[in-house]
Amino acid sequence: MLIDAKEAFTSNSEDALITKVKSGDQQAYAQLYTLHVKRVYALCLRLLADKEHAEDATQEVFVQLWHKIASFEGQSQFSTWLHSVTSNIAISYLRKHKNWLQKVVSFEQSGMDEQSTADCQGLNGLDKLVLRLPERARMVFVLHAIEGYRHEEIATMLGMAVGSSKSQYHRARQLLKEWYENE
Amino acid sequence: MNKPDFEQFLTQSLNDTKHELTPEKDLWPGVERALAKSEAAKPVKNGWNKLAAIAACTVAALLTAQLFIKTPQTNSVAAMSDFFAKQKQSLLVQYEGSPAVTDNWQQQLSELEEAESAIKQALENEPNNSALLSMLAQVYQQQLDLINKVHAPKWQTI
Known part of the structure; x- marks a missing residue:
C-alpha cells in the first residue's frame, strides 16, 4: 500500500x-x-x-x-x-x-516450536518464550500481562472461570521461568 | 556477565514489548477483495430468515435435550440423525445464494461431518453409550451453529 x-x-x-x-x-x-x-x-x-x-x-x-x-x-x-x-x-x-477431534475432546494445542519463533521478526526474548506456551496459558498470559486485561474480563472472553484464568496465568509464569532459567 | 533473574527479565521485557509488529506480507489486497465480494453479494435483508434459523436451532436443542433426559433407546441415533439431517438441509436451502463470511466454512462443515461419521461408527458397537450420544448431538448442533454463524453473523457478540 x-x-x-x-x-x-x-x-x-x-x-x-x-x-x-x-x-x-x-x-x-x-x-x-x-x-x-x-x-x-x-x-x-x-x-x-x-x-x-x-x-x-x-x-x-x-x-x-x-x-x-x-x-x-x-x-x-x-x-x-x-x-x-x-x-x-x-x-x-x-x-x-480447531479440527473436529480438538473440538470434541477439548484438546489443547501446544505453542510454536523454537525454530518458528526465531523466524518471527520484531519479537523480544519474552515474546519468543510466550509463543511456545500451550494455548490457554498463552492466551491468558498475553491478555493479562501484556494487554492489561483483568482476570474477570479474560474469564468472560475465554469462557472460563476466573480461578481458571488465574491458574493458567500461574502455569504460564512457571513455564516461562523454567524455560528462561534453562536457556 | 550473569543473566538477570526471571522477575527482572519479565518486568524489563514487558516494559519493552512492542505493541506494533509488521506483517510480512501486505494484507490489504485480501481485505479489499473480501469487502468487494461481500458488497457485491449483499443479501436482501430478511429478519424472518434469521428468526426462523434461530428458532430451528432452539427446537433442535430442545429435542436433543429431551432425547437424553429419557433413557436412550436403540433407535435414538436414527431418530436424532433424521431430525438433524432435516434441520441442516432446510438451513442450507434457506441460505442458498447468501454470501458466507468465511471462505472455508464448507471445509469446517466437512470436518464436523467426519466427526459425525466417526461417532456413528462407534455407536454401532455401543448404541446406548450416553457419552457418545451426547457427543453426536453436540457435533450436530455445531454443524447447525456453523451454518447459521457464517451466513447470519452476530456482530454484537464481537
Missing part, C-alpha cells in the same frame, strides 16, 4: 476518518487500516502463535470491522474498541480452526 500512515493521520483526524468510513468511503478505510494494522497483527500473532493464522485473523478483523464500525459510538477510544474487537475475533478464530 502506498498510503503513508503518518501523512494520512495528519491530513485526516481519526474521527473524521471514522465518519467517512461509516458513510461507506473505502479510501478512508484503507487509511484507517494503515493506522491500525500493525497493532492488530501484533495482538493476533501473540494470541494465535502462528504467523499465517495471525495474518488471516488480521484480515478477518478488518473485514468484520468494515461491517461493524457503524456500531462504534465513540464512547471509548477507537483503538481501545478495536483492541477488544480484535481479541474476540482472534479467540473465535482459534475456536473455529
Whole structure:
C-alpha cells in the first residue's frame, strides 16, 4: 500500500476518518487500516502463535470491522474498541480452526516450536518464550500481562472461570521461568 | 556477565514489548477483495430468515435435550440423525445464494461431518453409550451453529 500512515493521520483526524468510513468511503478505510494494522497483527500473532493464522485473523478483523464500525459510538477510544474487537475475533478464530477431534475432546494445542519463533521478526526474548506456551496459558498470559486485561474480563472472553484464568496465568509464569532459567 | 533473574527479565521485557509488529506480507489486497465480494453479494435483508434459523436451532436443542433426559433407546441415533439431517438441509436451502463470511466454512462443515461419521461408527458397537450420544448431538448442533454463524453473523457478540 502506498498510503503513508503518518501523512494520512495528519491530513485526516481519526474521527473524521471514522465518519467517512461509516458513510461507506473505502479510501478512508484503507487509511484507517494503515493506522491500525500493525497493532492488530501484533495482538493476533501473540494470541494465535502462528504467523499465517495471525495474518488471516488480521484480515478477518478488518473485514468484520468494515461491517461493524457503524456500531462504534465513540464512547471509548477507537483503538481501545478495536483492541477488544480484535481479541474476540482472534479467540473465535482459534475456536473455529480447531479440527473436529480438538473440538470434541477439548484438546489443547501446544505453542510454536523454537525454530518458528526465531523466524518471527520484531519479537523480544519474552515474546519468543510466550509463543511456545500451550494455548490457554498463552492466551491468558498475553491478555493479562501484556494487554492489561483483568482476570474477570479474560474469564468472560475465554469462557472460563476466573480461578481458571488465574491458574493458567500461574502455569504460564512457571513455564516461562523454567524455560528462561534453562536457556 | 550473569543473566538477570526471571522477575527482572519479565518486568524489563514487558516494559519493552512492542505493541506494533509488521506483517510480512501486505494484507490489504485480501481485505479489499473480501469487502468487494461481500458488497457485491449483499443479501436482501430478511429478519424472518434469521428468526426462523434461530428458532430451528432452539427446537433442535430442545429435542436433543429431551432425547437424553429419557433413557436412550436403540433407535435414538436414527431418530436424532433424521431430525438433524432435516434441520441442516432446510438451513442450507434457506441460505442458498447468501454470501458466507468465511471462505472455508464448507471445509469446517466437512470436518464436523467426519466427526459425525466417526461417532456413528462407534455407536454401532455401543448404541446406548450416553457419552457418545451426547457427543453426536453436540457435533450436530455445531454443524447447525456453523451454518447459521457464517451466513447470519452476530456482530454484537464481537
